[in-house]
Amino acid sequence: MAYQSGAAITKNLTYQWEKMGASGWEVLTGKTTQTLTVAEADINTYGEYRVTVFRDGAEIGKDIQGVMDASDPYDIDPHPSPEDEAITEDTSGNGQVTYTPVVVKRGTNTKALNTLFYFVIKDAAGVYLNSQNDRETAKASCAVTRAHCMQAGGDVSITITAQD
Structure with a gap:
């Protein structure tokens, strides 16, 4: 509404x-x-x-x-580092969070597939913060940086999609 x-x-x-x-x-x-x-x-x-x-x-x-879809047998565990996914405003602190995801069997930590991932970083309105080439290239990991947070004005989300 x-x-x-x-x-x-x-x-x-x-x-x-x-x-x-x-x-x-x-x-x-x-x-x-x-x-x-x-x-x-x-x-x-x-x-x-x-x-x-x-x-x-x-x-x-x-x-x-x-x-x-809770009936799907697989899930993506994003494996963020650091685990608290915190990026500090202070430049002497942590400046990025790196995601190295794994496809697991739902409800477990058991790896289910070997695959690469697509990463879309966006602000709260859904505006892209990473380049088209970066979004369209499958890879094993992706970093969300302080620069992304500044560009977004604070709130940043990442969508991780398995290639396979």
Whole structure:
């Protein structure tokens, strides 16, 4: 639901839905209603969806939601280093978090697949913080840096997708 000054806006609204793919946001053609139904077959373990709301053709807001398929037998353990995923503002402190993920059997630490990963680093609005080439190149690890945090104004998220 879209709100303006505390009141629900219901007229002249259109919606554009996107799904986070291996290398970035992909428009879901034909998905233009207020709600989106996500089926089990639409995601592998976890999926992120972003909706952009327009009123009379002008963008008025965005939101991102995650969906988990708990029936999937696999999960991605991100293995962040340091484990607390903290990056300090002070340049004498920790300046990055490195993710070296592993595909595991859900509910265990047992490695299930040998694979590389795609990494998409973004701010709270879903704006990319890493380059297109970086997003589209499968690799074993990825670092989120203090520079990413500064560019984002604080909040940074990373989406990790297995190549296989």
